[in-house]
Amino acid sequence: MDAADSFALLLLLAFAAVLPSSALNLPSYIKPCSKNDPNLNDCAFKHAQEAIPSILKGDRKYNVPDLNPLKVSEIKVRRTDGSPGFGITFNDLSVFGINEVVIKETNFDLAKNEAEIKALIPVCQLTGKYSVDGKILLLAIKGSGDVNITLVDLDIVVTVHWELEKRDDGKEYIKPTHSEIKYDMTRAYMHLDGLFGGNKLLGDNMNTFLNENWQEVVKEIGPALAEALSAVVTQVLSGITNLVPYDEVFPEKA
Numbered sequence: 001m002d003a004a005d006s007f008a009l010l011l012l013l014a015f016a017a018v019l020p021s022s023a024l025n026l027p028s029y030i031k032p033c034s035k036n037d038p039n040l041n042d043c044a045f046k047h048a049q050e051a052i053p054s055i056l057k058g059d060r061k062y063n064v065p066d067l068n069p070l071k072v073s074e075i076k077v078r079r080t081d082g083s084p085g086f087g088i089t090f091n092d093l094s095v096f097g098i099n100e101v102v103i104k105e106t107n108f109d110l111a112k113n114e115a116e117i118k119a120l121i122p123v124c125q126l127t128g129k130y131s132v133d134g135k136i137l138l139l140a141i142k143g144s145g146d147v148n149i150t151l152v153d154l155d156i157v158v159t160v161h162w163e164l165e166k167r168d169d170g171k172e173y174i175k176p177t178h179s180e181i182k183y184d185m186t187r188a189y190m191h192l193d194g195l196f197g198g199n200k201l202l203g204d205n206m207n208t209f210l211n212e213n214w215q216e217v218v219k220e221i222g223p224a225l226a227e228a229l230s231a232v233v234t235q236v237l238s239g240i241t242n243l244v245p246y247d248e249v250f251p252e253k254a
Contacts, residue, residue: 029054035110035250044106056099069094072128077221088221090147093128097121110250114161121154130192137216141206145194153186164246171245181226188214 030051033043058066065071072093098121105118130147134140160179164172190210195203210217 032251034253036252040108040110041106044108045103048103048106052101052103056101068099069096070098071095072126087134088130088132090126091129091131093126095124095126097124113163114159116157116159119156119158121156122152124151124154125149126151132192132195136210136220137213139206139209141195143192143195143197143203145192147193148191150189151185152188155184157182169245171247174246174249183222183226185218188218190214190217 031047033040033047037043056067072095073091075090075093077088077090100122102120102122103117104120105116107116107118109115126147126149128147129145131144133142158179158181160176162174162176165175166172191207192203192210195206
């Protein structure tokens, strides 16, 4: 997998409370929850909160990457309706702030094969490289260089859907099919170096414009970012649940 993302691991944190990550024994820092527990969501929420400090450090044995920072190799944002807009690519991103994630709510619906996780990152910072050529709010924007984006009070709602796949060993496995991410924030700040060939006056004016109109900028780039990150969620969960039978993910008794 070329990329992973902060939002993908928010879901993983909550799933970890009920998810053994392989045929190995469950890590000591993760406690299981029974699928028959009438308070499954309360159990998952409690155990996810307890496991977060250990999970954030990363654990290759259980396919959990280091989350401080989280590395993203590439995200492309492109308009598909033919209208003028951002054409921007982010490369070699480092995502900081996931270590401060707060899981607000977990909702598992095993009958519908879906789960919803609500979480908050107080301050999420993305640094890396960018390349842009297009228009934002009818203004031309072009350049490449370093990028720094800070999202404040980032509220995330991640919903993942799966199906059960029976294999040759006679056991069923969870196969994530797709996921969706919804988000909101109280403020976004951004700075792009190297705009307009390094012209400082034009670059400073454009950065000021982007920050004054941050809500419209987020609307421009948000849907494509969310789509890319949703794909990462599915990939991350596929890598984990591919190894664990359903009856071990959600045991009869914890």
